[in-house]
Every structure is written in C-alpha cells, then in structure tokens.
Amino acid sequence: MNKKNIMVFLGGILFGFGLAYSGMTKQDIVLSFLQLKDLGLIFVLGGAAAVTFIAINIIAKYLKAPILGGDFKPRRRKVSRNLIIGAVIFGIGWGLSGQCPGSAVASLGTGNLPVLLGIAAMFIGAYLWGFLDSRNRSE
Amino acid sequence: MFPLGIEPYLIGGIVIGIGVSLVYLTTGLHATQSSFFTTTLSWISKRIHFQKERNLKERDWRIFLATGLIIGALIHTLTLSPTGFWTTSVQLWRLALGGLLVGFGTRLSRGCTSGHGISGLASLSKASLYAVIVFMGVAIVTANIVQLLGISP
Numbered sequence: 001m002n003k004k005n006i007m008v009f010l011g012g013i014l015f016g017f018g019l020a021y022s023g024m025t026k027q028d029i030v031l032s033f034l035q036l037k038d039l040g041l042i043f044v045l046g047g048a049a050a051v052t053f054i055a056i057n058i059i060a061k062y063l064k065a066p067i068l069g070g071d072f073k074p075r076r077r078k079v080s081r082n083l084i085i086g087a088v089i090f091g092i093g094w095g096l097s098g099q100c101p102g103s104a105v106a107s108l109g110t111g112n113l114p115v116l117l118g119i120a121a122m123f124i125g126a127y128l129w130g131f132l133d134s135r136n137r138s139e
Numbered sequence: 140m141f142p143l144g145i146e147p148y149l150i151g152g153i154v155i156g157i158g159v160s161l162v163y164l165t166t167g168l169h170a171t172q173s174s175f176f177t178t179t180l181s182w183i184s185k186r187i188h189f190q191k192e193r194n195l196k197e198r199d200w201r202i203f204l205a206t207g208l209i210i211g212a213l214i215h216t217l218t219l220s221p222t223g224f225w226t227t228s229v230q231l232w233r234l235a236l237g238g239l240l241v242g243f244g245t246r247l248s249r250g251c252t253s254g255h256g257i258s259g260l261a262s263l264s265k266a267s268l269y270a271v272i273v274f275m276g277v278a279i280v281t282a283n284i285v286q287l288l289g290i291s292p
Binding site: 004005006007008009010011012013014015016017018019020021022023024025026027028029031034035036037038039040041042043044045046047048049050051052053054055056057059060063065066067068070071072073074075076077078079080082083084085086087088089090091092093094095096097098099100101102103104105106107108109110111112113114115117118119120121122123124125126127128129130131133134137138 | 140141142143144145147148149150151152153154155156157158159160161162163164165166167168169170171172173175176177179180184186187188189199200203204205206207208209210211212213214215216219220224225226227228229231233234235236237238239240241242243244245246247248249250251252253254255256257258259260261262263264265266267269270271273274275276277278279280281282283284285286292
C-alpha cells in the first residue's frame with residue numbers, strides 16, 4: 001500500500017464518518033429532504049463544499065503542489081447534453097431511492113444490507129452506459 | 140424545516156469536506172464516488188469505455204476510497220451513533236430501480252453528489268453547478284410524485 005492510497009483511505013474514512021454522522025447513509029433521511037420535510041442536506045453539501053473550496057482555492061495555492069507530489073488540477077467539466085441528461089436520470093433515481101453513490105457505499109458500514117441491491121444496480125447502470133458509449137466510439 | 144436541528148448536518152458536512160480536502164492536498168486527487176463503478180468494471184470488461192487509460196490509472200485508489208467510506212461509517216456506527224446498526228425501510232424495488240438510474244445517470248453526467256456537488260462546486264465549475272441544480276430539482280420532483288402516488292416507504 002503506497003502513501004497515496006493510505007491518504008485516500010484516511011480521507012475516505014473521514015468522508016464515510018461524516019456521511020454517517022450527518023444521517024446521509026439513511027435513505028429515509030435523504031428522501032425526507034427531497035420531500036422538503038427536512039432541509040438539513042443543504043448544510044451537509046454546503047459545509048462539505050465550503051471546506052473543500054478553501055482547500056482547493058486557498059490552501060492548494062499556498063502549497064503549490066500536493067504534499068505527496070504531482071499537480072493540483074481543479075475539477076473541470078464542460079457543459080454538454082450528456083451532462084444534463086445524465087443529471088436528469090440521476091435525479092430520478094435519487095428521488096426514487098434516496099441513494100447516491102457515496103452515501104450508498106458508506107451505508108454498508110452501518111449494516112444496511114438492502115443497499116447492496118442498490119449498489120449492484122449502480123454497477124449495472126454504469127455498465128449499460130459504458131456498453132453504449134463503447135459502441136458509439138467503435139462506430 | 141429542520142426537525143433534527145442543523146448541527147448534525149453541518150458538522151457531518153464539515154467532516155466530509157475535511158476528508159475530501161485531505162485527499163486533495165496530499166495527492167491532488169478528487170475524492171469523488173461515481174467513477175468508482177466505471178473504474179472497478181475495468182477489471183472485468185474489455186470494452187473501450189472501461190479500458191480508457193484514465194480508468195486503469197484510477198482503479199486502485201478508488202477501491203481504497205470506497206473501503207474508507209465503509210470503514211468510516213462503521214466507526215461512526217460503533218461509536219457516536221445514537222441508533223447503532225440500521226436498516227432502511229425503503230422498498231427493495233425502489234433501491235434496485237433507483238440504483239440502476241443512479242449508476243447510468245451519474246456516469247453519463249460524469250459526476251454525482253460528491254463529484255459535481257462537492258468537488259465540482261468547490262472548483263467553481265459552471266457545468267457542475269448546472270448538474271447539481273438539475274439533479275436536485277429532478278430528485279425533489281420525483282420524490283414528491285412518489286409520495287403523492289402513496290408509495291411509502
């Protein structure tokens with residue numbers, strides 16, 4: 001296990017702990033946000049994004065390069081039809097099940113075994129898009 | 140609006156942000172989740188979508204991230220959690236069908252709640268902002284339609 005993977009693992013532990021602490025590993029709480037009964041999720045997303053904003057835009061500028069080497073690259077995506085259509089499809093799935101990729105995986109650590117079915121379905125969904133995209137690329 | 144208070148949400152969000160920041164500042168990697176499905180599938184599918192160089196390069200550390208997420212939630216469950224081990228009451232067909240759409244949609248959109256929502260917004264990416272507005276808006280509409288149809292839990 002190299003140093004990079006150890007840091008990713010430690011960061012993942014904090015990430016998973018925060019998801020559980022905030023209740024996001026509970027699909028029922030996420031659904032109560034989406035039904036606008038409990039707006040707490042905004043503070044989870046906002047708190048996480050605000051801290052990460054400081055890391056990416058202030059601390060990283062000061063450090064100049066990652067501590068274990070390499071380069072800092074802000075996360076960039078182009079606005080595209082696929083980005084928007086994908087977000088619509090993801091939104092339907094999120095609203096139906098209360099699961100998103102990170103919270104579903106972390107939820108396994110709370111003993112929430114039914115979510116294994118949701119994670120298996122996420123792999124199948126990711127595979128379906130990969131299958132279609134591979135076909136488009138080879139044409 | 141906040142039957143459980145704001146603190147658990149805000150504190151949890153800050154801890155998530157510290158985890159994502161720790162990974163970024165030490166390695167330069169964005170600790171986002173939905174790519175995990177694609178990079179992990181590269182071990183078993185030879186199709187070009189999965190065999191892209193980027194996926195092969197990321198597939199190791201993304202397994203460490205996913206394992207960390209599970210261990211972190213387990214630590215919370217065994218220590219501070221008021222409820223301990225917990226199982227959702229949401230019906231299995233909703234988890235399965237929802238999961239399928241989440242897997243397909245997040246990969247088509249190239250980001251999820253962590254990718255577009257945390258790292259994307261923190262990077263001030265306009266594309267991620269649009270994605271978050273769309274998936275959150277659609278999810279709110281969907282969850283309310285499901286509720287109106289009397290589907291619960």
